[in-house]
Amino acid sequence: EMEFGPGVSELSSLSSAEDTALLENTRQRYDASHIYTRSGRLLLAVNPYRKLNCYTDKVLEQYKASLQPQAELPPHVYAVASSAHLGMMQNSQSQSVVISGESGAGKTETAKILLQYLAEVTAAGSDLHTRVLQTNPIMESFGCAKTVWNNNSSRFGKFLTLQFSASGRMQGAYMKTYLLEKSRITSQLAGEQNYHVLYQVAKGVPDDLKVKYNLGPAESWRYLNVMKGGRVNWDIFPCQFTELAAAMDAIPTVSGMKDGCWRVLIAILQLGNASFTGSGEDDALFSDLAPLRAAAACLGCEEAQLTKALCTQNIKAGLDWIAKPNTTTYSQNVKDALSKALYSRLFDVLVETINTSLMFGGASRYFIGAVDIFGFECFPHNSLEQLCINFANEKLQRMFTEAVFESILAEYKKEGIEVGDMSYEDNTQVVELIENSPRGILPLLAEECFFPNGSDATWLQKMNQVHAKNPVFSEDRMNRNAFTVHHYPGKVTYDTAGFLEKNK
Numbered sequence: 001e002m003e004f005g006p007g008v009s010e011l012s013s014l015s016s017a018e019d020t021a022l023l024e025n026t027r028q029r030y031d032a033s034h035i036y037t038r039s040g041r042l043l044l045a046v047n048p049y050r051k052l053n054c055y056t057d058k059v060l061e062q063y064k065a066s067l068q069p070q071a072e073l074p075p076h077v078y079a080v081a082s083s084a085h086l087g088m089m090q091n092s093q094s095q096s097v098v099i100s101g102e103s104g105a106g107k108t109e110t111a112k113i114l115l116q117y118l119a120e121v122t123a124a125g126s127d128l129h130t131r132v133l134q135t136n137p138i139m140e141s142f143g144c145a146k147t148v149w150n151n152n153s154s155r156f157g158k159f160l161t162l163q164f165s166a167s168g169r170m171q172g173a174y175m176k177t178y179l180l181e182k183s184r185i186t187s188q189l190a191g192e193q194n195y196h197v198l199y200q201v202a203k204g205v206p207d208d209l210k211v212k213y214n215l216g217p218a219e220s221w222r223y224l225n226v227m228k229g230g231r232v233n234w235d236i237f238p239c240q241f242t243e244l245a246a247a248m249d250a251i252p253t254v255s256g257m258k259d260g261c262w263r264v265l266i267a268i269l270q271l272g273n274a275s276f277t278g279s280g281e282d283d284a285l286f287s288d289l290a291p292l293r294a295a296a297a298c299l300g301c302e303e304a305q306l307t308k309a310l311c312t313q314n315i316k317a318g319l320d321w322i323a324k325p326n327t328t329t330y331s332q333n334v335k336d337a338l339s340k341a342l343y344s345r346l347f348d349v350l351v352e353t354i355n356t357s358l359m360f361g362g363a364s365r366y367f368i369g370a371v372d373i374f375g376f377e378c379f380p381h382n383s384l385e386q387l388c389i390n391f392a393n394e395k396l397q398r399m400f401t402e403a404v405f406e407s408i409l410a411e412y413k414k415e416g417i418e419v420g421d422m423s424y425e426d427n428t429q430v431v432e433l434i435e436n437s438p439r440g441i442l443p444l445l446a447e448e449c450f451f452p453n454g455s456d457a458t459w460l461q462k463m464n465q466v467h468a469k470n471p472v473f474s475e476d477r478m479n480r481n482a483f484t485v486h487h488y489p490g491k492v493t494y495d496t497a498g499f500l501e502k503n504k
């Protein structure tokens with residue numbers, strides 16, 4: 001028989017709703033390896049950073065057999081998945097699960113556990129079951145990376161849709177992805193890493209490819225952030241190269257593009273090592289053509305063609321086109337932009353190819369959707385990427401507030417129940433600060449991009465004027481190029497350098 005653990009497993013059973021009581025109850029349960037606690041429709045999960053013995057086939061069968069898993073059994077992701085499936089069948093209505101939390105909270109693992117349950121219950125033994133589960137190592141390898149907070153941080157958001165028949169059988173699946181962090185390809189903070197797959201390829205590709213494309217050890221690649229005394233911890237990766245290759249082979253449409261993936265990734269590594277002889281305003285000339293030659297071979301283009309594309313730009317003079325040499329600084333940016341574009345296109349094509357294999361072609365009766373998006377972030381240096389990520393989390397928090405608190409209070413009012421001075425955290429002001437037109441942060445940023453003389457400084461000046469009295473916005477007195485937003489988990493200071501260029 002499964003144990004409910006110490007304290008209370010349903011927070012509404014506590015005699016006090018004070019923060020200290022909630023936290024102490026959660027701590028008691030966590031110390032006893034009960035990481036889940038329920039609060040009505042919400043499941044609170046605290047990341048144990050280790051494998052627990054509560055995801056076995058026997059445990060899964062118990063939640064599968066229960067008609068009321070949320071009431072009869074201890075809190076668990078399996079209970080949420082089971083309730084979504086039962087709700088879909090009993091109410092003839094599609095369902096969605098939102099997985100939210102800070103970076104490192106365990107959202108990616110939770111999404112995998114949710115998918116494991118639904119695939120096992122509704123498609124066990126089928127080829128679809130295998131294909132759906134094998135998407136996990138692929139998407140983690142291509143979309144996750146080590147950050148200062150998290151060894152396996154999702155650097156993109158996704159909405160996974162599982163398609164079901166009228167009888168509740170899984171028929172197919174597909175993904176929509178959002179906000180892939182392209183800047184990570186060419187630069188990472190100290191102690192952080194690039195996407196997992198680049199390390200897996202650098203270490204694990206077959207020897208014949210290593211020889212053919214002059215592939216040195218992982219420590220030799222600039223984009224991998226280990227050249228200056230860094231160290232790769234090979235134990236943190238979600239899977240090894242052989243496991244990634246096997247997962248890609250398990251999905252027929254992906255298997256055929258596997259070698260092409262390795263070539264694009266090797267080309268990106270080689271481009272990272274291509275350096276120039278001069279600096280600043282000097283005409284761009286490559287100091288060593290070996291990396292460029294290897295990148296061109298991987299991409300199937302001529303070395304001279306690639307060199308010309310990176311080191312010159314065509315300018316129209318009258319009816320003629322003239323090739324003008326780029327400066328070293330400009331060519332360096334072009335080279336990095338090409339690397340980011342290659343990875344972004346590869347990621348998009350990979351997702352499309354996976355969807356081709358998994359998606360059900362006919363009409364599905366229902367779906368269960370799962371939102372798994374990167375967590376709230378606050379780094380020593382925060383730019384446009386972090387603002388977008390934190391804004392996405394603010395929107396999710398706003399949805400939680402509407403779904404949980406506002407709907408319940410409206411229901412109490414309708415039933416004549418006196419709720420007194422019940423209050424809750426409302427982040428509407430932050431959402432409006434960022435998105436409301438025409439004075440929000442993002443609309444002002446878009447507007448500034450259209451002005452010929454627009455700059456990061458003029459954009460910041462306008463924001464400081466417009467939001468001088470906004471309680472969730474403040475100027476940064478220590479850094480005149482920064483501003484601070486009072487997000488729902490805490491304050492985050494954003495450095496405006498590069499905002500306009502990234503937005504364009």
